[in-house]
Amino acid sequence: MAVKYATEAFVFKKEDRMDADRIFSVFTRDFGRLEIFGKAIRHINSKLRGGLELFSFSEIEFIQGKNKKILTDALLQKRYGALAKEPEKFAVANAIARVLGDFIKGQEVDPGIWDFIADIFEKLQDPATNSKLLYYYFFWNFISLLGYRPELANCVACRQALNPASLYFSYAGGGIACNMCAAHDKTATKVNADTVKILRLMVKQEWGMLLKLKVSPPSKKMLKAISDSYYHYLNDNAHYAN
Numbered sequence: 452m453a454v455k456y457a458t459e460a461f462v463f464k465k466e467d468r469m470d471a472d473r474i475f476s477v478f479t480r481d482f483g484r485l486e487i488f489g490k491a492i493r494h495i496n497s498k499l500r501g502g503l504e505l506f507s508f509s510e511i512e513f514i515q516g517k518n519k520k521i522l523t524d525a526l527l528q529k530r531y532g533a534l535a536k537e538p539e540k541f542a543v544a545n546a547i548a549r550v551l552g553d554f555i556k557g558q559e560v561d562p563g564i565w566d567f568i569a570d571i572f573e574k575l576q577d578p579a580t581n582s583k584l585l586y587y588y589f590f591w592n593f594i595s596l597l598g599y600r601p602e603l604a605n606c607v608a609c610r611q612a613l614n615p616a617s618l619y620f621s622y623a624g625g626g627i628a629c630n631m632c633a634a635h636d637k638t639a640t641k642v643n644a645d646t647v648k649i650l651r652l653m654v655k656q657e658w659g660m661l662l663k664l665k666v667s668p669p670s671k672k673m674l675k676a677i678s679d680s681y682y683h684y685l686n687d688n689a690h691y692a693n
């Protein structure tokens with residue numbers, strides 16, 4: 452008889468296959484990322500039906516088949532299904548899922564990431580949340596957990612104190628650069644002091660303070676540009692353990 456594995460899983464992607472089958476991409480507490488095969492799970496009589504949903508936490512059991520992991524049991528623990536009814540929140544949940552899919556490649560167990568995902572989805576369903584800001588909060592803290600915490604206190608290249616009037620974000624350096632160092636860095640792009648302040652609050656996980664902050668439209672735009680560019684830079688250049 453095949454060995455049964457049990458763990459808790461967060462579903463960040465699902466793909467329908469033929470014959471009412473479905474493949475789930477999950478991040479698990481005990482095995483890191485897994486792709487789990489739900490045999491005939493979309494069938495009306497499937498006992499697994501409803502046990503595993505997108506953006507939900509479930510207790511699951513699976514067996515290792517010949518070339519895939521097959522779901523044998525699933526019990527829904529925490530469901531964030533209501534997100535689907537709020538387009539802005541649903542878009543943020545999907546953006547978070549995309550980051551997870553791109554950056555978590557294999558079976559690395561990471562309790563920090565597990566707890567962080569749970570915390571982010573609690574914050575996302577909170578009616579008082581700012582979902583756009585939450586996405587950036589997620590992104591900067593998530594890459595920090597992966598070992599890419601940005602240097603925001605001193606110049607990332609020469610370690611000198613920064614002049615708030617002349618700040619750059621260096622994608623290659625992974626943090627803020629002074630104008631002298633930025634001059635030799637093709638990946639450095641100008642940022643304003645407000646955006647750097649927001650990034651500092653984010654990596655300090657000052658979510659309460661961020662919610663109260665009035666972010667000006669230019670800083671919002673800059674935060675988006677820097678976050679998106681750094682995402683692509685890391686995705687193209689970083690080498691992950693798996």
Ligand SMILES: [Zn+2]
Pocket residue numbers: 606607608609610611628629630631632633
């Ligand atoms: Zn410098």
